[in-house]
Amino acid sequence: MLRDRWPTRLTFLFAAVTSAIGLGAVWRFPYLTYKYGGGAFLLPYLIALVVAGIPLLILEFALGQKLQKGAVDALASIKRKFSFIGWWALFIGFIVISYYSVVMGWSIIYFFASIGTQWGDDPKAYFFNNVLQLSDSINHIGSVTAIVFIALVVGWIGLYFSVWKGTKSVSKVVNFTTPFALVLFLVMLVRAVTLEGSMEGMAYYLKPNFSALLDAEVWIAAFSQIFFQLSVGFGVMIAYASFNDRKEDISKNAVVVGVATVIFSILAGVIIFGTLGFMASSQNVPIDKVVASGPGLAFVVFPKALSLMPFASFFSMLFFLILVTIAYDSAFSLVEAIDTVMVEKTKMKREVIALIVCIFGLFSGIVFTTNAGLYFLDVIDHFVNSYSLVAVGILECIAVGWFLGAGKLRVYINKVSDIKIGKWWEYSIKYTVPIILSIAIIAQLMKELKSPYEGYPQWAIWLGWIAAVIAPFAIAFLIPQKNVQKRQ
Numbered sequence: 001m002l003r004d005r006w007p008t009r010l011t012f013l014f015a016a017v018t019s020a021i022g023l024g025a026v027w028r029f030p031y032l033t034y035k036y037g038g039g040a041f042l043l044p045y046l047i048a049l050v051v052a053g054i055p056l057l058i059l060e061f062a063l064g065q066k067l068q069k070g071a072v073d074a075l076a077s078i079k080r081k082f083s084f085i086g087w088w089a090l091f092i093g094f095i096v097i098s099y100y101s102v103v104m105g106w107s108i109i110y111f112f113a114s115i116g117t118q119w120g121d122d123p124k125a126y127f128f129n130n131v132l133q134l135s136d137s138i139n140h141i142g143s144v145t146a147i148v149f150i151a152l153v154v155g156w157i158g159l160y161f162s163v164w165k166g167t168k169s170v171s172k173v174v175n176f177t178t179p180f181a182l183v184l185f186l187v188m189l190v191r192a193v194t195l196e197g198s199m200e201g202m203a204y205y206l207k208p209n210f211s212a213l214l215d216a217e218v219w220i221a222a223f224s225q226i227f228f229q230l231s232v233g234f235g236v237m238i239a240y241a242s243f244n245d246r247k248e249d250i251s252k253n254a255v256v257v258g259v260a261t262v263i264f265s266i267l268a269g270v271i272i273f274g275t276l277g278f279m280a281s282s283q284n285v286p287i288d289k290v291v292a293s294g295p296g297l298a299f300v301v302f303p304k305a306l307s308l309m310p311f312a313s314f315f316s317m318l319f320f321l322i323l324v325t326i327a328y329d330s331a332f333s334l335v336e337a338i339d340t341v342m343v344e345k346t347k348m349k350r351e352v353i354a355l356i357v358c359i360f361g362l363f364s365g366i367v368f369t370t371n372a373g374l375y376f377l378d379v380i381d382h383f384v385n386s387y388s389l390v391a392v393g394i395l396e397c398i399a400v401g402w403f404l405g406a407g408k409l410r411v412y413i414n415k416v417s418d419i420k421i422g423k424w425w426e427y428s429i430k431y432t433v434p435i436i437l438s439i440a441i442i443a444q445l446m447k448e449l450k451s452p453y454e455g456y457p458q459w460a461i462w463l464g465w466i467a468a469v470i471a472p473f474a475i476a477f478l479i480p481q482k483n484v485q486k487r488q
């Protein structure tokens with residue numbers, strides 16, 4: 001069977017960059033930045049990019065491209081037992097896609113609600129009462145919220161038709177959506193920075209509060225945010241790179257993807273905070289009175305700011321169209337990572353596998369469409385990103401650094417790449433990254449044991465552990481390791 005191929009190098013870059021740039025940049029990054037001391041967060045964030053993000057991206061690109069396999073078989077060809085790392089990556093990808101698609105669903109709802117800015121004067125009530133119909137605590141699950149569920153179904157239909165023909169359909173989608181989203185983004189950026197008061201907003205955003213750097217949590221958040229954003233640790237970049245020719249450049253591609261993602265995220269912050277600065281000045285209140293931390297930033301505070309602008313409906317639609325488009329490209333990259341492995345494992349047709357994965361994805365997302373959906377999302381997102389994702393990162397480093405041989409992989413990378421990477425990369429993969437990530441996990445764990453995440457009840461914390469860490473790990477470990485093709 002011939003392996004799927006990207007039609008051009010640019011298409012591969014589009015696919016990888018749009019997988020990386022997603023809700024992580026526009027929804028998660030700004031609220032983390034706000035939560036962790038404004039501009040001070042940028043420093044750990046950039047350090048995380050250089051120290052762990054790009055080295056791991058290089059690793060995943062190299063692994064997929066050299067071995068021409070999806071995550072499971074690629075890791076299994078290093079050592080049979082390591083297939084569980086690949087499975088673990090895929091399972092956490094599956095958990096992420098199940099809630100990520102729900103947030104994409106909210107964005108779809110908001111795109112339509114932008115016509116006539118339907119959230120009116122009270123976007124908070126609109127988001128929590130009309131859209132989410134959120135209950136008062138995670139203990140009250142209630143029922144499925146029809147509108148969110150419908151948006152979720154619509155989203156999944158779109159996702160199915162982007163991945164059903166593998167790279168062929170994905171290429172068509174990314175070749176259109178990448179330039180499209182970029183143009184919309186630039187329009188929004190120009191609008192945001194030319195608003196009155198935007199400078200105060202940006203100053204607030206970029207002004208570093210260095211004392212935040214002393215808090216271990218800030219560093220952990222920065223590292224897991226970089227992983228989440230660069231889509232490493234999910235098998236996505238391994239799958240995408242496996243559709244490249246073996247001679248394709250690696251390190252330059254990794255730098256392009258890493259740098260593009262970070263620039264985009266910082267500019268997304270400029271849009272968000274510039275606009276919030278405008279809102280603060282037009283309401284004559286200090287900026288810290290208008291910002292909110294958490295998921296509400298993009299769906300509560302921002303819509304409010306949008307509705308104060310001239311041509312409010314137009315700019316609201318623009319903003320949510322950007323959100324839908326970038327969420328969509330990231331979401332199907334996760335589906336594609338799973339499909340790639342399942343096609344290799346079952347030899348079934350891609351169309352059929354994709355359909356099965358999409359149906360499962362839709363069903364597992366239902367819990368996030370209930371009245372307590374946002375609480376579940378918050379808990380699961382926390383556990384996946386703080387533990388599972390970081391653990392997979394560590395294991396990938398160990399598998400490659402100590403068993404495949406980082407030196408051997410570096411020789412291959414340098415043979416095909418313009419930017420030659422030095423021995424530092426081997427040290428990073430063997431020592432620096434796993435050590436830093438282990439410290440991060442332990443520090444986070446200690447904090448967790450002291451006080452349960454966001455004060456959720458004990459059962460919810462257990463659910464987080466089980467759904468995001470224990471179950472994926474256990475399932476991955478229990479899958480029999482036979483049927484691994486010989487290394488080529």
Ligand code: PHE
Nearest residue numbers: 020022023024228229231330
């Ligand atoms: N990188 C995406 C984002 O920032 C999310 C994502 C994670 C996509 C993992 C694919 C795999 O939104």
